[in-house]
Each structure stands twice: as structure tokens, then as C-alpha cells.
């Protein structure tokens with residue numbers, strides 16, 4: 001008889017450290033001879049880090065929308081397919097940073113009607129410094145979403161503690177315990193969690209937290225699923241989405257580079273991004289080196305990693321935020337990009 005495949009959900013706001021954790025999980029699975037499968041969801045049209053995941057790991061991608069709303073039906077289908085075609089030992093779902101975790105959990109439980117799947121743990125990664133700033137303001141859509149993601153978890157990874165003063169850690173922990181007294185809390189830098197904590201049985205997951213009210217608020221919204229305004233330019237080098245409700249505050253710009261960029265100018269450009277661009281990532285070629293780089297921008301921190309992809313990858317950048325000028329951003333990128341192609 002078929003085994004039941006355990007499913008784990010990784011959630012947390014944009015740039016909190018989910019992919020960093022997923023990479024650790026995949027390394028651990030490999031060292032133990034476990035066969036994982038992953039389902040990655042991105043609000044952008046390109047799965048930047050997905051391009052770098054080892055070819056032999058079964059992976060399903062849901063792009064250009066959030067599984068909690070536009071792609072929710074697909075989540076169930078993809079999960080059933082992943083399970084039936086690959087018979088993995090475990091499935092990990094990494095949601096977008098703007099996902100409502102309850103909707104994902106509903107999607108997984110729905111899929112378990114059609115395949116032998118069982119939702120085990122919901123792990124929310126929290127960017128300690130970002131949350132601290134939001135706590136001090138105490139309101140706003142991002143703050144509300146962070147809270148919902150925290151409430152839905154049974155494991156909380158309080159990450160980026162290297163960027164938080166030790167005096168502030170207690171305030172963060174108190175907030176987490178207050179919003180979710182049942183979850184296990186682990187403090188980390190670079191999402192370094194013992195895998196045993198992630199796989200342990202932490203008891204039932206509560207599908208009826210307060211955030212349920214938000215779920216209904218969203219799903220009754222007349223724009224949900226339907227009113228996404230997509231506009232492509234003709235040469236397909238850029239692609240702009242205006243996402244309507246429930247993520248009506250989220251906008252995404254995906255830009256395909258035509259050539260290489262100047263590394264110094266590109267870094268300076270990232271560092272002056274407006275505060276309402278929360279997240280950027282991509283793969284760039286620099287004019288001054290033959291290598292490719294994965295760049296990351298999350299809450300004002302910039303990171304570059306030299307990469308050697310196993311397969312052909314796109315040189316592309318994705319920017320996620322709210323209320324920023326998409327045309328200004330694209331114009332800046334075009335100026336950088338045309339440096340080598342005048």
C-alpha cells in the first residue's frame with residue numbers, strides 16, 4: 001500500500017529567509033538519502049532561485065501569482081501530480097512572501113482528498129529586523145500579513161537575528177509568543193535550524209485562527225482571481241504586473257537584461273531603491289567579469305553570489321513592492337542595460 005507523503009509549508013514575508021532555509025533542507029535531505037520534491041510559488045513570472053536547484057530534485061513551479069489566490073486551484077493539482085509522478089519521501093512547499101498561509105493549508109488538505117498527502121508543519125520564517133520596524137509602527141498591510149503568517153505556523157523561525165540588537169530580541173519574542181502561543185520558536189541567523197525541529201511532530205495545525213476572517217474578506221472580493229492587469233511591452237524584455245486584490249498593494253516588475261551591466265553602477269542602483277521596493281532578486285552578467293551572479297536585495301541589504309548554473313538560465317531581475325513607480329524603475333534598468341548595447 002502507498003505511504004502517506006508528509007507535506008511541509010514554508011511561509012514568511014518577502015526576503016525573510018525561506019529559500020535560504022529550503023536550501024539547507026535540500027542539503028540535509030541529500031545527506032540522509034531522502035528524496036524530496038518541492039513546489040515553489042513566486043509572484044513574479046520567473047523563479048530566479050528555482051533555476052539553480054539541482055536537476056534531479058522534482059520541482060513544480062507556480063509563477064505569476066500567489067498560491068493563496070490566483071493559483072490556488074493549481075496548488076492542489078500540482079501537489080497531486082508531484083506526489084503521484086515522483087513518489088517523494090517528503091514535499092516542501094515554499095510560498096510567495098505575500099501569501100495567506102491559511103489558503104495554502106486549505107489547498108493542501110484539499111489535495112489530500114486525491115493523493116496520500118498529509119500536512120505536517122507550517123514553518124514561518126520571520127525577518128527579525130523588518131518585523132521590529134513594523135512593530136514600532138504597529139499598523140499597515142505588511143504588518144497585518146506578517147502577523148497572519150506568524151499566527152498560522154506551528155514552527156516560527158525568528159531569522160536575521162544578526163541584524164537585531166540583543167535588547168530588541170526579547171521584544172520580538174514577546175510579540176511572537178503573544179500572537180502565537182502554541183508555536184515552537186527558534187532564533188536563527190541565515191535560517192540555520194536543526195532539521196529535527198522542522199520534521200518533529202509539533203501537534204495539530206490550527207486551520208481556524210483569527211486570520212480566517214481575512215480569508216473571507218479576500219475571497220468575497222469581487223476582483224479576486226479575475227482582475228489582474230497584465231501589460232507586456234513588445235520586445236518582451238520587460239513585463240509588468242499590477243496585481244489587484246487580495247494583493248492589491250503588491251506590484252511586480254520583471255526585467256530581462258539584454259546584455260551585461262556595470263557592477264558598480266548596478267550595486268549603486270540597488271542601494272538607492274525606494275523603501276517601497278521590498279524585494280529584488282535576479283541573475284546578472286557583469287561587463288567586467290565572465291561570471292554570472294545571483295543578486296539579492298531584501299529590506300535594504302544587498303548580496304551578490306557568484307554562480308555556475310547547471311543549465312541555461314535567464315539574465316533577469318524581479319522587483320516586488322507596493323506603490324512604487326514601475327516605469328521609473330524600468331527606465332533606470334534600461335539605462336544600466338544599454339551601457340553595453342548603445
Ligand SMILES: Nc1nc2c(ncn2[C@@H]2O[C@H](COP(=O)(O)OP(=O)(O)OP(=O)(O)O)[C@@H](O)[C@H]2O)c(=O)[nH]1
Pocket residue numbers: 012013014015016017018019020021095096097125159160161162163188189190191279296297298301302303
Ligand atoms: N543578514 C542576514 N541576511 C540573511 C539572513 N537570512 C537570509 N539572509 C539574506 O536575505 C536575503 C533573502 O533571503 P531568501 O532566503 O532568499 O528570502 P526568501 O524569504 O526566500 O525571499 P522571497 O523569495 O522574496 O520570499 C538573501 O540575500 C539572504 O542571503 C540572516 O539571518 N541575516
